[in-house]
Amino acid sequence: MSLRHPDGTAVHLSYGTNVHPAESLDGVLAQLDRYAVPVRRLLGRDRLGLGLWLAAGVAAGLAADGAALRRLRAELDARGLEVVTLNAFPYRGFHDAVVKHAVYRPPWTDPLRTRYTLDCATVLCGLLPDHAGGGSISTLPLGWREPWTWHDDLAAAAALTATVDGLRRLPRPVRLAVEPEPGCVLDTMADAVRWLAPRVDPEFVGVCLDTCHLAVSFADPAETVHAVQAAGLPIVKVQASAALHAADPVACRHALARFAEPRYLHQVRAEQWCASKYRHCVEDGPLTTAITAPAAAGPAAADDLPEAFDTLPTDRPWRVHFHVPLHATPQPPLAATTDVLAAALHALYGGATCASPHVEVETYTWAVLPEHARPADDAGLVAGIAAELRYAYDLLVHSGLSKGDAA
Numbered sequence: 001m002s003l004r005h006p007d008g009t010a011v012h013l014s015y016g017t018n019v020h021p022a023e024s025l026d027g028v029l030a031q032l033d034r035y036a037v038p039v040r041r042l043l044g045r046d047r048l049g050l051g052l053w054l055a056a057g058v059a060a061g062l063a064a065d066g067a068a069l070r071r072l073r074a075e076l077d078a079r080g081l082e083v084v085t086l087n088a089f090p091y092r093g094f095h096d097a098v099v100k101h102a103v104y105r106p107p108w109t110d111p112l113r114t115r116y117t118l119d120c121a122t123v124l125c126g127l128l129p130d131h132a133g134g135g136s137i138s139t140l141p142l143g144w145r146e147p148w149t150w151h152d153d154l155a156a157a158a159a160l161t162a163t164v165d166g167l168r169r170l171p172r173p174v175r176l177a178v179e180p181e182p183g184c185v186l187d188t189m190a191d192a193v194r195w196l197a198p199r200v201d202p203e204f205v206g207v208c209l210d211t212c213h214l215a216v217s218f219a220d221p222a223e224t225v226h227a228v229q230a231a232g233l234p235i236v237k238v239q240a241s242a243a244l245h246a247a248d249p250v251a252c253r254h255a256l257a258r259f260a261e262p263r264y265l266h267q268v269r270a271e272q273w274c275a276s277k278y279r280h281c282v283e284d285g286p287l288t289t290a291i292t293a294p295a296a297a298g299p300a301a302a303d304d305l306p307e308a309f310d311t312l313p314t315d316r317p318w319r320v321h322f323h324v325p326l327h328a329t330p331q332p333p334l335a336a337t338t339d340v341l342a343a344a345l346h347a348l349y350g351g352a353t354c355a356s357p358h359v360e361v362e363t364y365t366w367a368v369l370p371e372h373a374r375p376a377d378d379a380g381l382v383a384g385i386a387a388e389l390r391y392a393y394d395l396l397v398h399s400g401l402s403k404g405d406a407a
Contacts, residue, residue, distance in 0.1 A: 001049055001389065002404035003396050005354035010133070011401055012084045013393060014049030015039070015385050016239070016362040021095035023055040025068065029075055035382055037079050042386040045080070051360035052083045054123065055092040056116045062126075063119040069126040076127065083127040085136045085237055085358045088120040089179060094364070100265045100304075104184065107143025108156040117176065118166040125172040134173030136237040136358045138208040141178055141186030142195075148185050156185075157199050164204045177208035177236035180217075182267035182321050183303050188217045189224050197231040206234035210362070211344045212241035215337035216269050216319045221344035225355060235356040238348060240392045241363060242336040244320040252318075253309065255334045258370040259322050260305045267321040268308035270300040323363045325384055327391040328373065342395055349399040359396065361388050 001013040020031040040048035054062070062069045076082060090103050091112070106112040117139060124135040142148075142156045160176075167174055178192055186192040192207050200206075207228055214224060228235055244259060246252035249270075259266065302308035305320060312318060324336050348355040366374065366381055375381040397403060 001043075001045060001047075001393060003393070003401040004404055005349060005401055007353050009354035009357060010404070011349070011354065011357055011359060011396065012049050012132075013359045013389065013396065014051040014083075014085060014361070015389055016051040016053065016087055016360050016364060018051075018053035018087050018090060018094055018362070018364045019366055019381075019385070023058065023092060025058055025061065025072070028052075028054065028058060028072070032075065032079055032081060034378060035385070036081055038378075038382040039386050039389070040080055042382060043389060047080045047082055050076075050081055050083050051085045051087055051362065052127070053087045053090065053094070054120060055090075055094075056112070056119070057092065059088075059116060059119040059123055063122040066126075069123060073127050082129045082132075083124070084129070084132045085138070085360055086120045086124050087360070087362070088117050088137045089140045091116060095263075095367075097263065099263050101144055103265070104140055104144040107152070108140070108159050109143065109152045111159070113139075114159045114163050114166075117163055121167055121170055121174045124174055125170050128172050133357065134175065136175050136177050136208075138177045138179045138237050138239070138360075141180045141184040141192060143185055145183060145185050145187070160200055160205060164201050167204045175203075175234065175236045176205045178205065179208035179210055179213070179239070181210070181213050182216050182269060182301070183265070189214060189219060189228065193228055193231045193233060197233055200233075202233055206236040208237045208239060209235050209344065209348075209356070210239040210241055211341040212239070212243040212321065212323050212337070214344060215243040215245070215340040216267065216321050218269065218271050218319065221340055222347040225344065225347040229355070235348065237358045237360065238344070238356045239360050239362040240326065240341055240345070240395075241323045241361070242326055242338045242341055244322045244324055244330065245335040245337050246318040246320070246333070247335065248333065249312070249314040249318045251333050255331065256305065256318075256320065257309075259320065261368045263368050264365065265303065265321070266305040268302040268305055268312060268318055270312050270318050271316045272300070323365045324369075325363050325366070325373075325388055326361065327387040328384070331372070342399075345395050345399040349396065349401050359392065361385075361392050363388060
């Protein structure tokens with residue numbers, strides 16, 4: 001699905017396929033027919049964009065086998081599907097029974113992360129449509145915050161430099177988008193800006209603005225977009241997503257408990273956590289994680305939803321890192337942060353210049369939603385993904401983009 005900014009920039013809208021559990025090439029091909037093609041048909045589109053997720057083994061195999069890569073490109077073309085962006089955050093096992101902290105491994109201190117990223121970049125070059133100006137790859141924000149030392153900081157910076165060297169040698173432009181996430185070394189967009197700006201080449205490395213993560217940090221969307229741009233970093237990719245919002249954690253306790261589940265980590269933040277225990281000290285050298293005094297009302301950050309009930313203050317709103325469907329309002333008293341999504345898209349696309357060419361709807365949590373909100377079958381999931389894409393498309397048009405062609 002394509003739109004156009006008044007400055008002439010094409011904006012590609014896709015949905016993230018990390019919602020589907022496929023860790024082989026055959027599995028990836030099967031999910032195209034099982035989900036992606038039905039979504040495209042339901043939307044009445046000639047072409048549909050995918051934010052493709054490939055497990056490390058699949059990416060390595062495709063990168064080393066030109067015939068297999070050409071086959072995948074042909075299979076996508078035959079189904080009216082296209083890929084301009086990859087999600088290279090999860091390495092593998094993203095639909096294991098328990099993922100939690102494993103999603104942050106390997107970190108950017110491990111050569112496996114560099115290899116995986118460059119394999120994904122090679123694959124993306126082979127999948128990019130001829131009309132695409134370039135591709136994007138989202139990646140994790142260095143790693144989980146613990147353990148993390150200044151030696152790790154230096155190793156991660158060196159790994160990103162080596163990755164850029166590899167990106168320079170590719171036949172098509174591909175940029176890396178570092179995606180801040182609560183609890184990681186780069187917890188917030190502000191952390192990412194401070195760390196990346198003095199260390200990376202902005203021609204090849206920028207940020208991925210995930211609007212769920214942004215909402216959880218309680219950051220102002222317009223100020224965040226301005227800060228990234230003022231630092232000279234590109235917003236390479238946008239992940240259109242929404243978090244859970246609990247205006248009154250006490251009243252929401254029972255409703256929130258239904259979202260506590262064993263597969264993924266669901267970090268929680270209480271509003272006004274400027275005295276965060278996860279503040280990063282970057283002004284005077286390599287990044288270190290400094291533990292500071294908690295706010296007077298108690299700790300304002302929890303690494304997973306179950307512990308939040310026992311540790312966070314309940315006199316202020318909470319936001320939960322649980323990607324909820326964009327179009328489906330949670331049952332009261334909970335709400336979704338779609339207002340943050342709308343404000344972020346307006347800041348990105350409502351101005352004189354287009355701030356990012358790639359938007360990916362990333363709701364990977366359909367299978368772990370509370371039972372009342374979970375799709376009952378494939379048709380339900382297809383309908384939900386299509387509804388999210390419609391919702392995001394309409395928001396983008398409302399933000400100032402014009403409707404593209406049938407593609």
